[in-house]
Amino acid sequence: xxxxxxxxxxxxxxxxxxxxxxxxxxxxxxxxxxxxxxxxxxxxxxxxxxxxxxxxxxxxxxxxxxxxxxxxxxxxxxxxxxxxxxxxxxxxxxxxxxxxxxxxxxxxxxxxxxxxxxxxxxxxxxxxxxxxxxxxxxxxxxxxxxxxxxxxxxxxxxxxxxxxxxxxxxxxxxxxxxxxxxxxxxxxxxxxxxxxxxxxxxxxxxxxxxxxxxxxxxxxxxxxxxxxxxxxxxxxxxxxxxxxxxxxxxxxxxxxxxxxxxxxxxxxxxxxxxxxxxxxxxxxxxxxxxxxxxxxxxxxxxxxxxxxxxxxxxxxxxxxxxxxxxxxxxxxxxxxxxxxxxxxxxxxxxxxxxxxxxxxxxxxxxxxxxxxxxxxxxxxxxxxxxxxxxxxxxxxxxxxxxxxxxxxxxxxxxxxxxxxxxxxxxxxxxxxxxxxxxxxxxxxxxxxxxxxxxxxxxxxxxxxxxxxxxxxxxxxxxxxxxxxxxxxxxxxxxxxxxxxxxxxxxxxxxxxxxxxxxxxxxxxxxxxxxxxxxxxxxxxxxxxxxxxxxxxxxxxxxxxxxxxxxxxxxxxxxxxxxxxxxxxxxxxxxxxxxxxxxxxxxxxxxxxxxxxxxxxxxxxxxxxxxxxxxxxxxxxxxxxxxxxxxxxxxxxxxxxxxxxxxxxxxxxxx
Numbered sequence: 001x002x003x004x005x006x007x008x009x010x011x012x013x014x015x016x017x018x019x020x021x022x023x024x025x026x027x028x029x030x031x032x033x034x035x036x037x038x039x040x041x042x043x044x045x046x047x048x049x050x051x052x053x054x055x056x057x058x059x060x061x062x063x064x065x066x067x068x069x070x071x072x073x074x075x076x077x078x079x080x081x082x083x084x085x086x087x088x089x090x091x092x093x094x095x096x097x098x099x100x101x102x103x104x105x106x107x108x109x110x111x112x113x114x115x116x117x118x119x120x121x122x123x124x125x126x127x128x129x130x131x132x133x134x135x136x137x138x139x140x141x142x143x144x145x146x147x148x149x150x151x152x153x154x155x156x157x158x159x160x161x162x163x164x165x166x167x168x169x170x171x172x173x174x175x176x177x178x179x180x181x182x183x184x185x186x187x188x189x190x191x192x193x194x195x196x197x198x199x200x201x202x203x204x205x206x207x208x209x210x211x212x213x214x215x216x217x218x219x220x221x222x223x224x225x226x227x228x229x230x231x232x233x234x235x236x237x238x239x240x241x242x243x244x245x246x247x248x249x250x251x252x253x254x255x256x257x258x259x260x261x262x263x264x265x266x267x268x269x270x271x272x273x274x275x276x277x278x279x280x281x282x283x284x285x286x287x288x289x290x291x292x293x294x295x296x297x298x299x300x301x302x303x304x305x306x307x308x309x310x311x312x313x314x315x316x317x318x319x320x321x322x323x324x325x326x327x328x329x330x331x332x333x334x335x336x337x338x339x340x341x342x343x344x345x346x347x348x349x350x351x352x353x354x355x356x357x358x359x360x361x362x363x364x365x366x367x368x369x370x371x372x373x374x375x376x377x378x379x380x381x382x383x384x385x386x387x388x389x390x391x392x393x394x395x396x397x398x399x400x401x402x403x404x405x406x407x408x409x410x411x412x413x414x415x416x417x418x419x420x421x422x423x424x425x426x427x428x429x430x431x432x433x434x435x436x437x438x439x440x441x442x443x444x445x446x447x448x449x450x451x452x453x454x455x456x457x458x459x460x461x462x463x464x465x466x467x468x469x470x471x472x473x474x475x476x477x478x479x480x481x482x483x484x485x486x487x488x489x490x491x492x493x494x495x496x497x498x499x500x501x502x503x504x505x506x507x508x509x510x511x512x513x514x515x516x517x518x519x520x521x522x523x524x525x526x527x528x529x530x531x532x533x534x535x536x537x538x539x540x541x542x543x544x545x546x547x548x549x550x551x552x553x554x555x556x557x558x559x560x561x562x563x564x565x566x567x568x569x570x571x572x573x574x575x576x577x578x579x580x581x582x583x584x585x586x587x588x589x590x591x592x593x594x595x596x597x598x599x600x601x602x603x604x605x606x607x608x609x610x611x612x613x614x615x616x617x618x619x620x621x622x623x624x625x626x627x628x629x630x631x632x633x634x635x636x637x638x639x640x641x642x643x644x645x646x647x648x649x650x651x652x653x654x655x656x657x658x659x660x661x662x663x664x665x666x667x668x669x670x
Contacts, residue, residue, distance in 0.1 A: 001024050001025055001026050001028075001060070001061050001064065001181070001182065001210055002023065002024040002047055002058070002059070002060055002061075002064075002182070003022075003023045003024075003058070003059040004020050004021055004022050004023070004046075004056070004058055004236075005021060005056050005057045005058075005059060006019050006020070006021055006055065006056040006057075007019070007020040007021070007046065007053045007055070007056035007057075007058065008020075008053060008054045008055040008056055009039070009042060009046070009051075009053050009054050010054055014037075015234040016038075016039035016042050016231075016234065017039060017042075017053070017231075017234060017236065018234035018235065019056070020056075020235075020236040021056075021236075022229065022236060022238055024182075024210060024212065025210070026181075026210055027208060027209075027210060028210050028211075028226060028227055029204065029205070029210070029211045029213070029224055029225050029226045029227070030210075030211070030212045030213070030225065030226075030227045030228070030229055031213050031215060031221040031224070031225035031227070031228045031229070031242070031243060031246075032212060032213065032214045032215075032228075032229045032231065033215075033216075033221070033228060033229070033230050033231070033243070033246070033476055034230055034231035034232050034475070035232065035475045035476075035477055036445060036447050036473075036475045036478075037445070038231040038232055038233075039231045040186075040214045040231055041071070041186060041214065043214075043229075043231065044068065044184050044186060044212070044214070046058050047060070047066070047182075047184065047212075048066065048068060048184070061181075064181055064182060065180040065181045065182070066180055066181070066182045066183075066184060067175035067176075067178055067180035067182070067183045067184070068175070068183075068184045068186075069168070069171060069172050069175055069183075069184065069185045069186060069188055070186050071186045071187050071190070072164075073164060073167045073168050073171055076159045076160050076167055076170075077158075077159060077160065078158045078159070078160050079158065079159060080155065080156045080157065080158060080159075081145070081150065081154055081155050081156070081157055081158075081159055081162075081170055082138070082141060082142070082145070082155040082156070084159050084170065084174065085141050085144070085145065085170060085173045085174045085177055086137055086138065086141050086177065087174075095125050098125055099122065099125050099126070102118055102121060102122045102125070103122075105118050106118050106119070106122070137177075140177060141173070141177050142155070144173045144176050144177055144203075145170075145173050147196065147199040147200070147203060148169045148172060148173055148192070148196050148199070148200070149169065149192070149193060149195065149196045149359065149360070150166075150169070150170075150173075164191070165190075165191030165360065166191070168190070168191050169191065169192070169196070172185075172188060172200075176203065179207075179209065180209065181209055181210065182209065182210045182211075182212070183207075183209055183210070183211045183212070184212050185211065185212070185213045185214065185215075186214045187214055187215060187216070188200065188213065188215065189215060189217045189220050189498060190472075190498075191360075192498070193358070193359045193360045193498075194357050194358075194359075194498075194500075195359060197217075197220060197498070197500075201220060201223045201224055204224050205223070205224060211224070213225065216471070216474065216475050216476050216479060216499075217498070217499060217500070217501075218243050218244075218476060218479075218499075218501045219499075219500040219501050221242060221243035222242045222243045222244055223242070224242075225241075225242045225243060226240075226241070226242070227239065227240055227241070228241070228242070228243060228245075228246035230246070230250070237250075254303075257301065257303060258303065260301055261301040261303055264298075264300070264301050268295065268298070271291045271294065271295055272295070274287075274288065274291055275288045275291050275292055275295075279292075314426075314458055314459065314488070314489065314490060317389050317460075317461040317462050317463040317491060318387040318389055318461075318463060319387060319463075320350045320385065320387060320388065320463040320464070320491065320492065321350065321385030321386065321387055321388060322349060322350055322385075323347050323348070323349055323350075323385055324348045324349070324350065324384065324385050324388040324390075324463065324464045324492055325347070325348045325371050325382065325383070325384050325385070325388060325390075325464065326346070326347045326348075326382070326383045326384075327344055327345060327346045327347075327370060327371070327377070327380065327381075327382050328345060328380055328381050328382075328383070329343050329344070329345065329379065329380035329381070330343075330344040330345075330346075330370060330377040330379065330380035330381070330382065331343065331344070331377060331378050331379035331380055332344075332363075332366055332370065332375065332377055332378055333378060334366075339378075340363040340366050341363060341366070341367070341370075342379070343380070344367075344380070344525060345525075345613065346367070346371075346511070346525060348371065348464065348492055348494060349492065350492060351492065351508075352492050352494075352508065352509050353492065353493050353495075353506055353507050353508045353509065354492075354493070354494045354495065354507065354509045354510070354511055355494075355495045355496075355497070355503040355506075355507040355509070355510055355511070355531075355532060356368065356494065356495065356496045356511050356513060357503075357510055357511070357512050357513070357532070357535070358512055358513035358514060358515075359514075359515065361515065362513040362514060362515045363513055363515070364496045364513055365394075365468055365496060367511075367513065367525075368392075368466050368468050368494060368496055370382060371390075371466055371494060372390055372392040372466050373390070374392065374394075387463070388463065388464055389461065389462045389463050389464065390462055390464045390465075390466060391457040391458075391460050391462035391464070391465050391466070392457075392466045392468075393453060393454060393457055393465075393466065393467045393468060393470050394468045395450075395468070395469065395472060397453050398446070398449040398450055398453050401441045401444075401449060401452065401453065402441060403440065403441045403442035404440070404441070404442070405440070405441055406437065406438050406439060406440055406441070407427060407432050407436065407437045407438070407439050407441065407444070407452055408420075408423060408424070408427065408437040408438065410441055410452060410456065411423050411426070411427060411452070411455060411456055411459060413456070414456050414459055414460045414461075415459055416461065418459070423459070424437060426455055426458070426459055427455060429455075429481060429484065429485055430451045430452070430454065430455045430478075430481050430482075430485065431451060431477060431478060431481050432448075432451070432452070432455075445473075446473040447473040447474050447475060447478055449473075450470065450472065450473050450474060450478075451474070451478055451481070451482075454467075454470055454482060454485070455485075458485055458489060462491065463491040463492065464491060464492045464493070464494075465486075465489060465491060465492070465493040465494075466493070466494050467493065467494070467495045467496065467497070468496045469496055469497055469498070470482060470495070470497060471497055471498070471499045471502060479499060479501075479502065482502070483501070483502050483505045483506070486502070486505070486506045487505055487506060489506075493506070494511075495507065500532055503531060503532040504531045504532050504533050505531075507530075507531045507532060508529070508530065508531065509527065509528070509529060509530075510527070510528040510529075510530065510531070510532060510534075510535040511525055511526070511527055511528075512525070512526040512527075512528065512535070513525055514526070524609075526612075526638070526642070527638075528635070529635055594655065594658055597655055598652070598655045601648060601651055601652045601655055602652065604648055605645065605648050605652060608641055608644055608645045608648060609645065611641055612638060612641045612642065612645065615634055615637055615638040615641065618634055
């Protein structure tokens with residue numbers, strides 16, 4: 001399908017590919033990995049024909065159809081979302097338009113011969129429409145959009161009103177619907193929440209198309225890739241299996257390479273010793289010269305610049321209190337009619353390492369800002385312990401670095417009395433080694449700046465770390481370095497990230513944030529002990545609470561109509577008004593049982609929600625986890641209450657629908 005034949009590509013002095021050769025076959029799912037700047041995006045541009053190699057050739061199958069998701073979305077039109085996604089099947093769109101014209105022509109009453117010609121053409125087009133799956137196109141489009149997190153009410157909204165992340169999802173939906181032979185995805189998970197990532201993994205693995213994925217998400221690559229292409233230092237390596245299989249093969253390869261390099265060094269040492277001893281001896285001079293020529297021709301084994309597992313320690317912060325930060329009855333709306341949070345209770349305990357999960361827009365970053373004290377609650381209180389010292393990471397903080405300082409000097413601004421050795425060791429752990437600590441901040445890349453800010457936070461002597469998407473702009477080696485650092489971090493932390501591997505490595509508690517639903521004033525917080533894997537084992541399929549159709553307020557509607565028509569009401573006869581009043585009473589009597597049932601369900605839902613809030617509050621107390629049996633009992637009870645709430649929500653939805661239908665029937669009978 002795709003063959004790279006001895007490809008060489010450079011940008012100035014930077015050699016991206018050096019005689020690179022590989023082949024992608026039909027049905028492969030290829031993960032493309034490598035440090036930032038290694039050439040992953042260039043690889044896609046070469047495949048797309050957007051760039052040409054300096055030497056060598058890229059061979060593509062004849063007529064190959066390609067769908068490409070770039071990292072950044074350009075201009076988008078004002079088409080409604082659903083129409084934009086479906087418009088990708090151009091042939092089908094043409095068929096639909098011609099069928100519409102034929103239908104109008106047939107309705108205009110053509111003569112017999114013309115009608116036969118039009119009907120014959122219509123039959124052929126309907127067959128073509130069926131061949132293109134035109135009858136199922138809309139349902140498939142809606143299914144993909146739902147999987148990527150869009151709601152029904154989004155389908156008619158213009159694409160241009162969505163944020164960049166949601167536009168990216170729309171483009172991804174369009175590519176998946178068009179079913180090209182080759183799909184190129186450049187960082188597809190950057191703007192996806194957990195539920196959408198899991199859906200996309202399952203969807204990609206169900207396809208027969210060939211897929212190439214550039215991603216720094218190790219879990220995503222583990223679940224989707226069957227081969228790995230590694231780009232590093234102009235070299236290209238091919239590995240069979242997913243990311244973990246690649247990492248194991250690479251480690252084994254490195255072990256053999258290190259062994260071979262050690263043997264070569266020993267051979268060189270022995271040859272040099274022989275030359276030094278015998279170059280002046282007449283009986284050995286010829287042998288010494290032969291070894292000298294061998295040395296000159298010898299190709300040295302180059303060891304890759306692998307990240308070392310550096311051990312380091314952090315400067316101690318003040319002894320943390322049992323509860324570092326507590327939110328009590330907190331509400332936050334940012335001036336919106338529907339609050340993000342209302343009546344929120346949460347605590348961060350001394351030994352807690354919390355990951356926040358939930359759909360995009362549910363309020364994860366807002367909750368982190370509340371904990372950090374970056375925003376004040378609009379209701380309720382935020383309390384921090386007397387010895388709580390917070391270090392807060394947000395993306396904008398990379399802009400606060402001093403461009404005139406070096407990497408080492410920037411770390412010194414928070415290092416206190418730490419030695420240069422300790423600072424260099426920490427910077428080495430964050431992949432700043434050797435002369436790199438002397439680089440000016442002004443020349444650092446986005447990923448390097450993020451790593452430097454994270455190193456400063458970890459070295460600041462804080463006892464609570466709040467991290468909002470710390471892996472943005474970080475490649476896989478950088479994410480692995482951050483993971484090692486956070487595993488060694490001695491304090492508490494709260495983390496928002498899309499990197500599931502990082503969550504599993506560092507979290508011992510999951511806070512799930514759900515946006516508010518019908519009849520609720522704000523988002524909810526559910527607490528799960530354990531890491532993300534434990535959470536997903538329990539809640540693998542994340543289900544939103546059923547959003548039932550609200551019951552039409554029949555009495556209220558009647559009252560509104562009466563108020564609006566006050567001028568004409570006086571002209572109605574008293575008999576007519578009595579008939580209308582009696583009709584309303586009949587409807588009320590006939591639906592009384594259903595209304596009572598609905599009210600009872602609402603009371604039960606409210607009681608269960610109150611019970612769940614109380615259980616979550618107890619589970620958030622740090623001391624509960626020194627009582628494992630009680631923690632397990634509370635967790636099990638909370639899980640049962642959540643299940644009961646879902647069942648009650650479904651009952652409420654059915655009862656509401658029955659009531660609405662009963663009102664319609666009663667009114668029509670009346």
